[in-house]
Amino acid sequence: xxxxxxxxxAKRRYRFxxxxxxxxxxxxxxxxxxxxxxxxxxxxxYVRDAIAYLEExxxxxxxxxAYVTEFGRRPSITExxxxxxxxxxxxxxxxxxxNVLLNVELRRQRDKITNALPVFETRLAKIHEGSGRYETxxxxxxxxxxxxxxxxxxxxxxxxxxEEFAIVxxxxxxxxxxxxxxxxxxxxxxxxxxxxxFRAAIAAxxxxxxxxxxxxxxxxxxxxEDKAVTDKLTECGxxxxxxxxxxxxxxxxxxTSIREAA
Numbered sequence: 001x002x003x004x005x006x007x008x009x010a011k012r013r014y015r016f017x018x019x020x021x022x023x024x025x026x027x028x029x030x031x032x033x034x035x036x037x038x039x040x041x042x043x044x045x046y047v048r049d050a051i052a053y054l055e056e057x058x059x060x061x062x063x064x065x066a067y068v069t070e071f072g073r074r075p076s077i078t079e080x081x082x083x084x085x086x087x088x089x090x091x092x093x094x095x096x097x098x099n100v101l102l103n104v105e106l107r108r109q110r111d112k113i114t115n116a117l118p119v120f121e122t123r124l125a126k127i128h129e130g131s132g133r134y135e136t137x138x139x140x141x142x143x144x145x146x147x148x149x150x151x152x153x154x155x156x157x158x159x160x161x162x163e164e165f166a167i168v169x170x171x172x173x174x175x176x177x178x179x180x181x182x183x184x185x186x187x188x189x190x191x192x193x194x195x196x197x198f199r200a201a202i203a204a205x206x207x208x209x210x211x212x213x214x215x216x217x218x219x220x221x222x223x224x225e226d227k228a229v230t231d232k233l234t235e236c237g238x239x240x241x242x243x244x245x246x247x248x249x250x251x252x253x254x255x256t257s258i259r260e261a262a
Contacts, residue, residue, distance in 0.1 A: 009034060019087045027063060042055070049253060053092065148255060165182045182200065202240075
């Protein structure tokens with residue numbers, strides 16, 4: 001386990017979901033592989049996207065025990081409120097080892113190939129390392145909407161309580177090189193200043209950028225404020241020679257292009 005992975009797991013907060021008859025610990029699949037537990041998870045646990053729901057009798061205790069062995073303390077676990085729709089978990093896919101073997105992201109992690117998409121703050125201190133491949137150039141809105149929600153799924157899942165505005169920096173071939181968080185909090189045109197946005201883009205030697213922000217509600221419908229921010233930054237980018245390709249609103253695993261919605 002490399003240092004970045006250890007830091008990520010040490011800061012992770014897990015959630016326990018339950019219905020009247022059973023409960024599950026919500027754990028990213030990547031964390032299970034980091035602790036080398038993929039062979040010990042039973043078919044009574046479930047998976048959806050990159051998240052595992054470990055049943056409370058055996059699999060969740062096994063994960064907690066492995067975490068304690070690695071870090072010398074129990075993981076941070078909070079219990080979801082009663083209205084968490086935990087019963088939906090039973091409709092997810094059952095865990096089996098193939099879920100891991102077929103997941104390219106997790107195989108790269110096991111092999112310790114660290115080509116994950118880094119997420120920076122404006123001051124360029126790395127605050128997260130995303131997951132997934134990103135070798136394919138983003139040359140269209142369709143590719144952006146298909147690619148970026150998956151790459152940033154873990155990042156926004158850990159920060160689902162608040163809006164964040166960030167940029168994806170692209171090289172001359174339009175391949176993503178990183179993500180820089182610009183602001184945290186309700187998106188407001190007065191808070192997203194071009195100086196901060198393009199300082200980060202210039203520091204990354206970006207030829208182009210994609211604007212992104214999340215809607216914690218999961219509703220990806222762009223607001224009037226979202227469109228105003230997009231227009232202002234697009235004009236500033238033209239003056240600097242840095243193309244603003246698009247502005248995506250991300251909610252869960254979905255994304256809406258403000259360019260297409262305009």
